Amino acid sequence: MEKFEKPIYVTKPFMPPLEEFCEGLKEVWDNQWLTNNGPVLRRYHSELKKYCASDNVCLFSNGTLALQIALQGMGISGEVITTPFTFVATTHSLYWNKIRPVFCDIEPDYYTLDPAKVEELITPWTTAILAVHVFGRPCNLEALADIAKRHNLALIYDAAHAFGVTVDDNPIGQYGDLSMFSFHATKLYHSIEGGMLTFKDSGLCQTFNYLKNFGFKNETEVVMPGTNAKMNEMQALMGSVMLRHVDDLTAKRTRVYEIYRERLGGVPGISFSPDPEPNIEYNYAYVPVLIDEKEFGMSRDALYEKLKEYNIFARRYFYPLLNEFACYQSVPVSKPLTVAEEVSRRVLTLPTYMDLGEDDVNRICDVIKILSE
C-alpha cells in the first residue's frame, strides 16, 4: 500500500468560490466600514436569525469569547458541572469567569454528559450545567432539562460542533437556556473565526452587546467593564457566503461518514457511535471511532502513529481529558470519570472535509484494514 503523496489532515477549511467572496469584498471597500456592527454584519445577523429560527442571536469574534461573555452576562458563578471530554476552551471559559469546573462522566454511546451522573455532583454552590454536543451529537436534552429545572440551574450548551443539527426539526440552539457555536476555520461551517450565541431570554441581548463592545452604551456612557469581542465585516462576509454552501458541506460529510461506516463498521476492534435517532438531523461534522486494542490487534496510539507513515494525520479528539491537563490537575474530581477515560484512550477521529475525494476515503479505509490484519 503506497502512502499518500500529500498529507491528509483530519480536516481542511472549506474555501467558498472566490468570486462570491470578491463580490462582497467590493461592497466592504465601497462602504469603508470594517467593524463595529457594519452593514455586512447586520445583514449576516438577519440571515442567521432566520437560519437558527431565533430572534436572540448574538455574534462574536470567536466562540471562546462568546462563551466567556455568555457566562458573565448570565451571572453564572460558584460551581458548574461540565464534561472533561471536550476542547479546552469549554473549561477555560469557566476559569476566566472564576467559576469552579466540576467534571462529570460521559455516556458511552455519544460521549456527551451522562445525566445519570450529573445529579450526585450538585452542591449548594452549583449554578449551571455546561454540556457539550460533542462531535455534533445532541446531548440527552430532555434529561438535562429536567435536572436543570428541578434544581433551578442554568442549562448551557457548548454547541461548537453542532451547527446545522436539528432535533424534531428544531435547530439545536433552541434547547437549553443558551448555546454557543464556533465558526472557526476548522469547523464544518466557518466565518474564518467567529462565534455565535443563541438564547431564550431576550433580555440578555443588550448585556451581550455591551460586553462585547467595552461596555459602551453610547459615546459617553460605559455601563459595564466589557471586553472587545466583536465580529468584523470580513468575518461576517465569509460567514454569509458560507451559509449558501452549508447544505453541500453537510451532504459531503454525510457521504464520507457513510463510506467509513460501510468499509470499517465490520472491522473487528473498530466501533462507531450508533446512528442518530430518526428525529435528529445530524451534521456528520466528525468521524470518531473507538479502537479496541485486543480485537484490532494494535492500540489506538499505535494506529495513530502508523497512519502517519501513510501520510494520514488522524487526531486523538479528545485526549488527554481536560482534568489531565497541567492547568486543571488540581481541580478536585469527586466521582470516577471511567467512561471518559476509556473513550479518551480509545478514540481516533478520521479525516473528513469537503475536498476529500471519495477515492481517498476508500484508500484511508484500505490502509486501516491492512493494518488490522
Ligand SMILES: *Cc1c(COP(=O)(O)O)cnc(C)c1O
Ligand atoms: C472550537 C471549539 C471551541 C472554541 O471555539 P473558537 O471559535 O475556536 O474560539 C469551544 N468548544 C469546543 C467544543 C470547540 O470545539
